[in-house]
Amino acid sequence: MSKGKSNTQQALSVLKELIVDNRLASGSNHLESELAEMLGMSRTPVREATLILEAQGLIEVKPRHGIRILSLSPKDMSEIYDILTELESLSAELAANMKYSEADFLVAENAIEKMDKALAEDDLESWAVADELFHSELVRLGNNGRIANIFTMYSDQVRRARKLTLNLRPKPTKSNDDHRNVLKAIRDGKAGEARILHRAHRIQAKKVLIELLEQYGFHNV
Amino acid sequence: MSKGKSNTQQALSVLKELIVDNRLASGSNHLESELAEMLGMSRTPVREATLILEAQGLIEVKPRHGIRILSLSPKDMSEIYDILTELESLSAELAANMKYSEADFLVAENAIEKMDKALAEDDLESWAVADELFHSELVRLGNNGRIANIFTMYSDQVRRARKLTLNLRPKPTKSNDDHRNVLKAIRDGKAGEARILHRAHRIQAKKVLIELLEQYGFHNV
DNA sequence: TCATATATTTACGTATACATTATAAAATTA
DNA sequence: TAATTTTATAATGTATACGTAAATATATGA
CATH class of the missing domain: 1.20.120.530 (GntR ligand-binding domain-like)
Known part of the structure; x- marks a missing residue:
């Protein structure tokens, strides 16, 4: 049943898909804990995934405002x-x-x-x-x-x-x-x-x- | 005394500097715990920094072999x-x-x-x-x-x-x-x-x- | 001796607990 | 009432504990 992918990798691919498909709307903000609950895991792997997504330019991590899905002008x-x-x-x-x-x-x-x-x-x-x-x-x-x-x-x-x-x-x-x-x-x-x-x-x-x-x-x- | 930079950010910049200056030799491997001790912090921020460095192409994280400083052919x-x-x-x-x-x-x-x-x-x-x-x-x-x-x-x-x-x-x-x-x-x-x-x-x-x-x-x- | 199986170690992945700090709420004062 | 200070809240940043799985060491048998 499991596919050997780490939770971090899973969070990464799921979040990327949600963002690319616009199911996490561009411009919206999300808390680590919110995403963690949505994905059914603890904050740790979610947090790691968001750092990678930030490095890839898809989101912006703003300390007290949550993770922001970047929009494109x-x-x-x-x-x-x-x-x-x-x-x-x-x-x-x-x-x-x-x-x-x-x-x-x-x-x-x-x-x-x-x-x-x-x-x-x-x-x-x-x-x-x-x-x-x-x-x-x-x-x-x-x-x-x-x-x-x-x-x-x-x-x-x-x-x-x-x-x-x-x-x-x-x-x-x-x-x-x-x-x-x-x-x-x-x-x-x-x-x-x-x-x-x-x-x-x-x-x-x-x-x-x-x-x-x-x-x-x-x-x- | 503190400068407001998070440990993750510090780890990121210090590690990058060490790599770029070749003080962490290219091709060498390092454990999370080793780097954490070297930087005087816990594994968590070091780990986060390495994920970012990996996304930036400077290192490769290989599960049981430590963090590998990538060399360039x-x-x-x-x-x-x-x-x-x-x-x-x-x-x-x-x-x-x-x-x-x-x-x-x-x-x-x-x-x-x-x-x-x-x-x-x-x-x-x-x-x-x-x-x-x-x-x-x-x-x-x-x-x-x-x-x-x-x-x-x-x-x-x-x-x-x-x-x-x-x-x-x-x-x-x-x-x-x-x-x-x-x-x-x-x-x-x-x-x-x-x-x-x-x-x-x-x-x-x-x-x-x-x-x-x-x-x-x-x-x- | 060598191959295989078993046990042990160790590093990582993840959860959780706690400290820190920014925001929001409340309270105080002008 | 509005501005300012204080308190409280909540989310993040960090440390730590622990389970898991991979690598190594050990033991067993051929």
């Missing part, structure tokens, strides 16, 4: 997207310079196909999942573990906002072409081109997201 | 330098696009002067300090707080290796020209140029460092 989103843009583009470049075989691109190919299918079925939820998979796969192919960590960290932080705007934006048909072109450049070993293509793709995505957030008045997501 | 250094290259170059670009006044460049100017003086006096220690100050100032001018966090994190990790190679490398005279040119481009609002110049500067620095590490057989710093 358009400026925050802009910061994060700028970082992801650079690091993913670098990953594309690095990936193109590695000598990969066809088999290594299977997951990325698959992700693109899933996006096609999801678009055809107007299933934006699935599209978003596949889109994140593609980006994460790109980062994996770049073979820089620290970039992968940063990517995961910020993807978590940004998921709330992306979900919020998913149905407000035009159908991301161009995205799919972009992905295909980036992957082709990587396959062909054209590092500079892969980098430039992906960078343009990301810059466009940022523009769309920020404009939507401001247009719809989401000043703190 | 050339591959690790390469990963970190690649990330810093991208994010600093972006910062240069962003800084050039901000409307700064002369006063905002004082610290950066000062850092450059310090580097000149240090070079003239053959004081490489001081040069390294001023060099890091310039880069950190560049990041600050970029006005992306998350990049600043990442920069601090990886600068800490890399300091050991930089110190080690400081006296092995040729005098960094060209560095100073580079810095001046980057700052001028930022001042003139030439974003693309600032980016490209700084990128080239960073790529060169990476090349020098990695070659030195491999040449001298520092496979785990």
